[in-house]
Amino acid sequence: GAVVSQHPSWVICKSGTSVKIECRSLDFQATTMFWYRQFPKQSLMLMATSNEGSKATYEQGVEKDKFLINHASLTLSTLTVTSAHPEDSSFYICSAGRQGSNQPQHFGDGTRLSIL
């Protein structure tokens, strides 16, 4: 199956720090990338959808100035959590897909973010 690499897998940092998470599709061109957040024992929550070369579409309640998404190429999307605070601590997962395709989204391994 398709491979999606997400980095870093674990981040611990101080409150106020900005954290960048990278998501790469290694063996296919991902026209669309999705960013999810998941709190312990809760369901996946879609944060935003990004299409290569255009601005991301954010779900209701997700602050676009807080969670900056860049999808500059067909193989790379980044999520930057700006000025992170303890309430931003969560499991962030990206997935990659192809618009117009009936193929499934493929998930990265996720990034566990802990803000002290």
Place this chain on the structure above:
Amino acid sequence: QKEVEQNSGPLSVPEGAIASLNCTYSDRGSQSFFWYRQYSGKSPELIMFIYSNGDKEDGRFTAQLNKASQYVSLLIRDSQPSDSATYLCAVHNTNAGKSTFGDGTTLTVKP
């Protein structure tokens, strides 16, 4: 009403039994249907996909789709403790290029 509904669970079955996971969806334009398994602390991994009405078997897993009833299910035969996880149903609309996920059903297989 949610776009994709799954049994809230948790579901507990003894080892060796059949586990049955159900999912209903509201978007009649959906064309592809996927089941993902998510272990605690890990990201989801794709385990089954089905596009046409009927059954699709892969090892101990069988996916069933009924588009008229807007229903998709996953059967796990000879359940093993290693099958204990949360199972996510995903419904995909090709035109929109997006999968919508259910909240998941947590399965526990007891030895």
